[in-house]
Amino acid sequence: MSAVLDRPVQAPQRTRHPRRWRGWLLPTWSWLVIGWLCLPIFVMILFGFNNTQGKFNIKWQGFTLQWYRQLFTIPDLTNALEASLSIAVIVTVIATILGTLLGMALGRYKFRGIGSVNLLLFANIAAPEVVLGASLLSLFLTVGIPRGYWTIVIAQVMFSIAYVAVTVRARMAALDPALEEAARDLGANGVATFFRVTLPLLMPGVMAGALLTFALSIDDYIITSFNAGQTVTFPLWVYGASRNGVPPQVNVMGTLIFGFGVLLAVAGAAINRRRQA
């Protein structure tokens, strides 16, 4: 600190020139980075409209809507998308319930072993995906459980619980226990207090955890591929197709999922803003 104080007083004009230069450099850089982040999305959307002839959808050959009309003409791809969606729903339900309960315990109570549970969540989030997938596969191989639809569900719940628990824990820790005491004083029993006071107050955290789980589930490649057996999910199908050329239907499905996700996020943000206003 003293080094700063010892400095001679600077004339204010000195900073004018660099400030002008800094004025446009930072936004330009940021917009370039945002452009870079969005470039592959743009390419994906654009090539869903490409009138491609060959196997490789890589050169622009004119605008068409035919892939939107023929969206479900590749049965394997359609099955993969259906599997992904149904797995995501099941995983979201299980992981949200288990994660919410765990987050409530961690956010409200002090109990023996709380440190080790926090450590467990940290390790689960920090562990590399390959290792999570490989170790679960090692268990299934050793015990002799055939891999398939339900082992994918087990694997995805395993990596989602921690994310839900962390978001709910933060919400629970910020929640005033006096509200629940007030409900009890007014004669509500434990169950009524939970469903009519605690849960509604936790809802933003629970919803955030659920949405995150759904997104993680539908997107996961690495852990899923280790435990999928013969079951193929959407990312697995796309990965498998990448060697022989990805058909434009994949771009269309990607575009639709993207559009739906963005719509949901924007609607959620709008509702939040209105509620706060």
Add this chain to the structure above:
Amino acid sequence: MTRRRLRGRLTPYWLALPGWLWLLIFFVIPTLVMLSLSTQSGSIETGFRQTFDVANYSQTWSQFHVQFIRSIVYGLIATVLCLTIGYPVAYWIAFRGGARKSSLLFLILLPFFVSFVIRTQSWNFILADNGLLLTPLKSGHLVPQDFHILATSTAVVGGLAYNFLPFMILPVYVALERIDPALLEASADLYASRTAAFLRVVFPLSLPGVFAGVLLTFVPAASDYVNASILGGAKTTMIGNIIQTEYFTNLEYNKAAALSFILMAALLIGVFAYARALGTEDVFEVAAG
């Protein structure tokens, strides 16, 4: 009364039990099983027997240390790239974002609405030998006709940096956003130049975010194999590719388990040492957003 108090005291255990059990059975125990598998000998035909043999470790290390070190190096380069590319963006949004802050953050998160595999595949289209980037460059004779980007380490590291950049920007943004603007005014009042104010006030206060970002970027980047297999070639194979091949193509489960364990031990020990040095809660909190 005592029964009720006892029930009250047991509540957190009941709440935590189902999730804890799931993690115990499908996360902790599998790790131990993998450890045991990594010290077994035999093959898929003869069956695996527990021999507490550490030969799998020394064998796989001498066979694959090149890919292992390559993964660490790629992960480090990608992390440094993410930090240098992402820090100014996080800074700009936190201090100059104004009313547009959440919209700008949303743009940073936009890639997450597209599947990881499709995003990487999209880069494959863009960077391909006759793809969107190189075709015009080659027809304009700006690069030699045999110039290629795919199957080089540049493509793989670029893909890694691209895919994990938001994991760097977000925690850095959270840390910067928490800085009280009054501190900057105070440093200006004390005649600190803008550079000095940044180096001595802003940057030190953003360090928890930087540490969380480094963690969230380095671990997935070093252990990734999707970028290496979609954008890379034979010379850019990473340790994740090897583990995957050992499990599914060579069916050498014990060696694959040993490799996974080396990777996990290296990364987790690093992570915990790192978190310990900085305080777990801090890193964890910022990581959780």
